[in-house]
Amino acid sequence: MKILLTGTASDSHTWNLVYLQLFLEELEHRVVNLGPCVPDDLLAAACRRHGPGLVVISSVNGHGYRDGLSAVRRLRGEPGLGAVPVVIGGKLGVAGAQDPERAALLRAAGCDAVFDDGDVTALRDFVTALEALDVFDALPDRATA
Amino acid sequence: MTGTVLAPAAGRPAARFRPAAAPGTGAGAAPVPSFGAFVAAAAASGRLVVQPRMGFCDPALMRTGLERTKAAAATTVGTLTIDSYTRVGDEAAARASLAEGVPLNGYPIATHPAARTRRLLDGLLDDTFPVQVRHGSSRPESIIRSLAAAGLDATEGGPVSYCLPYGRTPLRESVDNWARGCELLAALVPAPRVPHLESFGGCMLGQLCPPGLLVAISLLEGLFFAQHGIRSVSLSYAQQTDPAQDEEAVRALRRLAAEFLPPEVDRHVVLYTYMGVYPRTEHGAASLLEASARLAVRAGAHRLIVKTAAEAHRIPTVDENVRALETAASIAVLTERHGMPDADTADSEVYAEARAFVEAVLDLGADVGRALRTAFARGYLDVPFCLHPDNAGRSRSFVDRGGRLRWSDAGAMPVAPSLVAGGRAALTSDGLLAAVHGLAARYDTAAEPALTG
Numbered sequence: 001m002k003i004l005l006t007g008t009a010s011d012s013h014t015w016n017l018v019y020l021q022l023f024l025e026e027l028e029h030r031v032v033n034l035g036p037c038v039p040d041d042l043l044a045a046a047c048r049r050h051g052p053g054l055v056v057i058s059s060v061n062g063h064g065y066r067d068g069l070s071a072v073r074r075l076r077g078e079p080g081l082g083a084v085p086v087v088i089g090g091k092l093g094v095a096g097a098q099d100p101e102r103a104a105l106l107r108a109a110g111c112d113a114v115f116d117d118g119d120v121t122a123l124r125d126f127v128t129a130l131e132a133l134d135v136f137d138a139l140p141d142r143a144t145a
Numbered sequence: 146m147t148g149t150v151l152a153p154a155a156g157r158p159a160a161r162f163r164p165a166a167a168p169g170t171g172a173g174a175a176p177v178p179s180f181g182a183f184v185a186a187a188a189a190s191g192r193l194v195v196q197p198r199m200g201f202c203d204p205a206l207m208r209t210g211l212e213r214t215k216a217a218a219a220t221t222v223g224t225l226t227i228d229s230y231t232r233v234g235d236e237a238a239a240r241a242s243l244a245e246g247v248p249l250n251g252y253p254i255a256t257h258p259a260a261r262t263r264r265l266l267d268g269l270l271d272d273t274f275p276v277q278v279r280h281g282s283s284r285p286e287s288i289i290r291s292l293a294a295a296g297l298d299a300t301e302g303g304p305v306s307y308c309l310p311y312g313r314t315p316l317r318e319s320v321d322n323w324a325r326g327c328e329l330l331a332a333l334v335p336a337p338r339v340p341h342l343e344s345f346g347g348c349m350l351g352q353l354c355p356p357g358l359l360v361a362i363s364l365l366e367g368l369f370f371a372q373h374g375i376r377s378v379s380l381s382y383a384q385q386t387d388p389a390q391d392e393e394a395v396r397a398l399r400r401l402a403a404e405f406l407p408p409e410v411d412r413h414v415v416l417y418t419y420m421g422v423y424p425r426t427e428h429g430a431a432s433l434l435e436a437s438a439r440l441a442v443r444a445g446a447h448r449l450i451v452k453t454a455a456e457a458h459r460i461p462t463v464d465e466n467v468r469a470l471e472t473a474a475s476i477a478v479l480t481e482r483h484g485m486p487d488a489d490t491a492d493s494e495v496y497a498e499a500r501a502f503v504e505a506v507l508d509l510g511a512d513v514g515r516a517l518r519t520a521f522a523r524g525y526l527d528v529p530f531c532l533h534p535d536n537a538g539r540s541r542s543f544v545d546r547g548g549r550l551r552w553s554d555a556g557a558m559p560v561a562p563s564l565v566a567g568g569r570a571a572l573t574s575d576g577l578l579a580a581v582h583g584l585a586a587r588y589d590t591a592a593e594p595a596l597t598g
């Protein structure tokens with residue numbers, strides 16, 4: 001599947017993105033890595049252009065809950081992007097602890113999964129399940145559906 | 146330079162160093178606080194200046210942080226670390242976050258009114274306590290205007306080092322922004338005040354960049370600052386994986402500064418405690434910090450920017466910052482300086498490599514900003530693991546068996562790669578994690594060290 005990997009609008013960290021690209025490629029997916037500091041407009045445009053089967057948002061700078069919310073709302077408001085699976089993870093707040101309330105806001109806005117403990121094993125399981133679902137339902141590419 | 150400084154009595158508070166009147170001020174004039182002069186005076190009396198990386202969005206908490214930094218049992222300067230929204234120029238998001246009560250990862254200096262920032266500094270900022278603004282922005286204009294309006298004159302930056310690690314601004318734009326930024330800072334802080342600018346070149350992405358390239362970028366940015374009207378600079382180097390290689394690097398930086406910077410430009414070397422993935426345990430974090438304090442003193446860096454025990458986890462508290470400052474200061478006092486003046490002039494491996502980079506860039510033209518752009522475009526400078534589109538991305542590094550950082554692939558750079566035993570393996574996600582966690586793992590698993598001090 002084609003996966004769009006992206007940093008958040010205010011986050012310049014890239015080691016997380018380099019790592020996740022390798023991780024997802026090793027699971028035999030094609031990864032388009034948009035890099036750090038991706039504004040919502042650019043993310044939406046890239047989604048329309050690439051029609052990914054999954055969008056993975058990564059943030060570690062402590063603004064992730066807020067920037068992620070803005071990014072997901074933007075994607076969900078975009079014609080044609082209502083159903084593309086979107087997940088987010090990393091270190092999303094500045095307190096070093098997960099914030100269940102803000103994670104719930106992300107889910108309510110349309111995030112399919114929130115990995116705010118940075119758990120990549122859980123991400124792998126999610127991707128595997130998503131693939132099985134896609135194969136089972138023989139769905140066309142969701143982004144363009 | 147030689148001789149050991151006596152340790153202060155245990156627990157003695159306020160071991161603060163207060164210089165006499167700052168040099169360069171007219172007789173009878175009130176002393177003009179100057180970041181560079183403060184560090185020079187501390188160095189002259191054998192004290193290492195220590196500084197936190199500290200930033201909170203709440204001005205009251207930020208003030209407490211500065212008060213506690215000033216009162217710490219150490220020779221300190223203060224820091225305002227700026228939040229990510231302000232760094233990327235999204236002041237609307239910074240303002241909205243304050244309104245929503247969402248904590249930021251730094252102080253939004255362009256959002257709080259200048260009067261608010263002045264109040265936060267009132268009675269703290271003086272010739273015994275300079276305060277620096279650290280921000281990581283490739284578009285620094287509004288931050289520079291805000292810091293000057295608040296009465297500040299010291300900051301950090303660089304056309305390359307505040308671009309490649311900090312987002313997607315094209316290098317060409319960052320070079321122009323920083324040329325104008327330097328000139329703006331010089332204009333907004335006129336003589337007799339002395340604006341100070343530190344290069345972040347010695348850090349870049351924080352880890353896995355061999356020292357020769359870090360030293361060269363820092364030196365070249367210092368030259369760039371001087372070309373654009375800045376008369377007091379600091380050149381940085383971040384602790385890497387091997388103490389001996391790091392000592393070579395700091396000495397190489399000092400020597401290159403003496404060889405290449407215009408003589409009238411005030412300068413010092415600032416060391417950063419390790420900037421890559423940090424140990425997770427308290428004792429691992431403390432011993433890495435202590436190693437950096439020893440390195441700073443031995444190699445002759447005049448200022449050290451510390452990391453706290455919270456680094457691997459979250460934004461540190463004021464207490465954690467103060468503890469790190471005092472730990473570093475107490476180790477520095479106990480560390481004997483090397484009395485080997487010729488160690489600075491020795492042609493070390495790091496010096497030779499850094500000099501090759503510097504000469505390759507300066508050969509491209511007299512305008513350092515333009516030369517830097519060309520050097521990156523041609524891959525003469527190529528930061529390993531950097532995703533920025535203006536970085537060639539052909540270089541690769543590794544940590545050798547002895548712990549030194551080396552090139553496994555030099556791309557088009559003017560240095561020779563090392564031969565890697567068994568050839569260069571393809572990069573895997575596990576391999577990358579092992580590489581970036583290597584140093585932290587070493588410190589986390591080392592036996593708990595005996596308490597010092």
Ligand code: B12
Pocket residue numbers: 010011012013014015016019020056057058059060061062063087088089090091092093094095096115117118119120123198200226227228229232233250251281309310311348349350351352420421422423424455456457458459460461578581
């Ligand atoms: C290297 C580094 C930098 C470099 C980054 C260079 C670059 N271009 O990447 C430099 C020095 C430039 C830098 C700058 C800043 N940094 Co920084 N940085 C680090 C540091 C030391 C290591 C990060 C790293 O390399 N990790 C290695 C990668 C592979 O792992 P990772 O990022 O942790 O990601 C893992 C998991 O989180 C997970 N994961 C990540 N994303 C996702 C997504 C999904 C879906 C899933 C499932 C999992 C997942 O996968 C990874 C593998 O385990 C960390 C602290 C630490 N860890 O020691 C701070 C840290 C991340 N930085 C931090 C901050 C705040 C900043 C700054 C804002 C400056 C500041 N105010 O202090 C700026 C960034 C400016 C901006 N616009 O955002 C904070 C974040 C605080 C928080 N979240 O609470 C940290 C934790 C330091 C701290 N304690 O203050 N930084």
